[in-house]
Amino acid sequence: MESLVIPALILVLVAAGVAVASRAISRRLAATTRHASAPADVDPVEVARTASARLTEDQHRRLYALIAQGQAMAAIKLYYESTGEGLRASRDAVTALAAHPQPYRSPTAEPVAAEPDDDDTPQRFPYRYRAIASKGDVTREVSSNMLNDEIYGRIRTLARSGDTEAAATALTRHSDISLKQAREFIALLDD
Template sequence: MEALLVPALILVLVGVCVALAARAIGRRRQPRQEEAPQPGRNSAELARAAAARLDQEQHRRLYALIAQGQAMAAIKLYLEVTGEGLRASRDAVGALAAHPQPFRPPEAPGQPVDDEDDDAPQRFPYRYRAIASRGDVTREVSSNMLNDEIYGRIRTLARNGDSEAAATALTRHSDISLKQAREFIALLED
């Protein structure tokens, strides 16, 4: 009886090893859900959907953090206010930084959709001063059509390498020429 015990244990051990190997191979062939490529991960659609989940104060705070370069704090804020997971929050904040979105109040049912330009300049009751400098060169833009949110979007565009869009946005929200805006944006680029 003892003579059969050793070969039986070897057979059981080989069977377990074969089962584990088959299971590992089966897992490799099945694409994992979290590793599956997500279409449009940093797309404008994701940014619009992410912005729609925020109220006006949360939207302002999130873009202030993005403009200050505090990505981790922005992700944490988005995670807290929306209840999304860490990966979804990271993707949403990345999309919001890459594709800045204006705040849009929730639409009431039955209300007509306003197709008017959302980035149209509005005048604020104060003058906002934006200052950029590098070395001995300093430029200042003062306008009552700028605020933290708009300037943050302009800085984000400049830092993402879209200097022409940033300069155009700056001219729309101030009274400076496109040449002056390009000079200002050149100082913002890192």
């Protein structure tokens, strides 16, 4: 009987240690969940508009170039250095800007109501925009003067949301590639 007392005490101590550790972990997870859910009350489109307004035209262009290239960390760093906001706020801003692309608006411009997307008549820009997508050993490039960061961001958003046909159609409207080539390009954007 005495030989069972020591193993029983060890078993009780281990059970108490597991219970204390489990309680501490559940409290930490609850605090993290509460903290992570706090930004859910904020409209991500409004976060994107506000974040875009804090950038100069050059910073805006560079940030969207990084987002289009899939360099999220570099985009967050650029936003962080450009605005002086905290890392978490910079991450949230870049995430919102990637999900809801915003055109650059100069600080003196009057606020304009949401403009309808006029994708039927592509605008020609004075520069050629290069969009590159790759997966494994396969790389595709689209170069067009009818593309810019904003339009390419919308195309990537469509592709990532699963609407690949609309993304491919939009890409053909804003470039000189065939629908088949656009579909191959969009297939490489699936992350």
